[in-house]
Amino acid sequence: MSQTEHTRERIASLIEKNRVMLFMKGNRRAPQCGFSARVIGMLDSMLPEYETFDVLSDPEIREGIKTYSSWPTIPQLYVAGEFIGGCDIVTELYESGELQEKLGVPVKALKPPTIRLTDAAAEALRQTGAGAKGKELHLTIDAQFQNQLYLGPRQPGELVVEANGIGVLIDRSSAERAEGLTIDVVETKEGPGFRIENPNAPHQVKQLSPAELRRKLDDQEPLYLFDVRTQEERAQARLEQARLLTPEVAAEIQGWDKDAVLVFHCHHGGRSQKAAEHFSSLGFRNVYNLAGGIDAWSREVDPNVPRY
Numbered sequence: 374m375s376q377t378e379h380t381r382e383r384i385a386s387l388i389e390k391n392r393v394m395l396f397m398k399g400n401r402r403a404p405q406c407g408f409s410a411r412v413i414g415m416l417d418s419m420l421p422e423y424e425t426f427d428v429l430s431d432p433e434i435r436e437g438i439k440t441y442s443s444w445p446t447i448p449q450l451y452v453a454g455e456f457i458g459g460c461d462i463v464t465e466l467y468e469s470g471e472l473q474e475k476l477g478v479p480v481k482a483l484k485p486p487t488i489r490l491t492d493a494a495a496e497a498l499r500q501t502g503a504g505a506k507g508k509e510l511h512l513t514i515d516a517q518f519q520n521q522l523y524l525g526p527r528q529p530g531e532l533v534v535e536a537n538g539i540g541v542l543i544d545r546s547s548a549e550r551a552e553g554l555t556i557d558v559v560e561t562k563e564g565p566g567f568r569i570e571n572p573n574a575p576h577q578v579k580q581l582s583p584a585e586l587r588r589k590l591d592d593q594e595p596l597y598l599f600d601v602r603t604q605e606e607r608a609q610a611r612l613e614q615a616r617l618l619t620p621e622v623a624a625e626i627q628g629w630d631k632d633a634v635l636v637f638h639c640h641h642g643g644r645s646q647k648a649a650e651h652f653s654s655l656g657f658r659n660v661y662n663l664a665g666g667i668d669a670w671s672r673e674v675d676p677n678v679p680r681y
Contacts, residue, residue: 380437388451393423393476396438397448398644401425402623403601403651405644408460409448410516410651415467415546416450419478429644430603452476468530468545483532486543486551488512490536493558497565504539512556514547517650518574522556522567575653578646581636581661583673590614596634597626601648602667606640610667610679618648631656638663638670640681 388394395412399405401423404413416423428435428447435447442449442456450457452475457463466472470480490498501524503510508524511531531542536556543551550573559568581589589596599622600607600615607617615638616622626635635652637645642665649662663670671678 377437377440380433381441384434384438384441387424387426388454391424391451392453393420394451395423395425395448396428396434396450397425398427398429399601399647400427400620400623402620402627403618403648405429405601405647406447407515407517407647408446410647411460411546412448412450412463414516415463415472418481418549419473419476464546468528470530483545483548485532485534486548487553488534488536488541488543488551489553489555490539490541491555491557492537494556494567495537495539497558497567498539509542510539511542512547512551512554513544514550514554514571516546516654518550518571518654520569520571522569575650575656576658576660578649578653579659579661580664582664583670586636586663586670587674594634596636596661598636598638599626599645599648600667601637601639601645606681609681610671612638612667612670612678626652627655631658633657634659634661636661636663639666641666641668 393416395416397404397409397412399409401413401417404410426434428438438447438449439445444456444459446459449459450463455475457466457472457475463472466475473480498510502508503524507526509527511523511525513521527542528544531544532548534541534543551571553572555570557568557570558565598612598615599618600612601618604617618637635649635657637649639645642662645666646662649660653660667678668680671680
């Protein structure tokens with residue numbers, strides 16, 4: 374049996390054995406890309422149980438699933454053996470209610486959130502023509518609580534929130550994150566701009582330099598250090614104080630006190646940033662990412678840790 378045939382059989386087996394199967398970067402407890410995190414957020418809001426596969430842990434599956442599905446990007450969602458699509462399509466189906474139908478779950482009745490629009494912001498928006506046909510005001514809030522305001526035609530499934538005489542269109546996912554949000558105007562170098570204050574936004578992930586981490590470890594400050602890389606990478610180079618962030622460990626962390634100090638690292642800092650953002654979104658208040666990852670640690674602190 375060729376390697377390609379073997380990979381196809383592995384993928385087919387995963388899809389056949391699991392009614393809801395998500396191929397993603399990272400895992401359910403610690404997604405390692407924004408698109409994977411977005412799909413996880415939608416599935417978590419509907420299903421208590423489903424299966425995920427971390428493509429970062431298996432290069433054969435990572436490339437093989439793209440060929441298998443004839444789809445070039447990750448994540449990829451399958452339901453009852455049917456390929457649903459990637460992040461954008463899953464989001465569209467979720468907003469329209471079609472994804473809930475495929476999953477066999479009811480569409481939740483969603484109460485429009487309360488949004489405050491200051492007088493200054495309302496006046497600035499009126500000057501742009503906001504509210505005219507084809508120029509309705511849209512607000513989106515992604516899983517990392519990054520906000521976007523824009524003008525455009527209304528989309529299916531959007532809710533309308535009245536704020537200071539202006540209708541704000543908001544999709545289902547964003548509405549669940551928007552209660553109590555305030556939109557105001559601030560002066561910038563480029564002129565007036567909009568500022569969004571969201572009381573639901575998690576605490577920001579802080580960057581920790583290798584030297585700062587070394588000092589904290591030397592001073593025995595209470596912290597938990599986690600490695601979000603694969604087992605294979607960890608075998609090449611490791612920080613002895615770090616625990617590998619497996620799904621089991623990630624589930625354990627969720628039960629900890631939200632004031633616990635969590636520090637995440639990967640090879641160069643990108644994957645660990647996503648993991649850190651995930652735990653920050655769960656309400657942890659002291660979350661750090663090792664800037665530059667273990668590679669920076671090797672260069673700046675301990676050259677005995679191999680670089681790769």
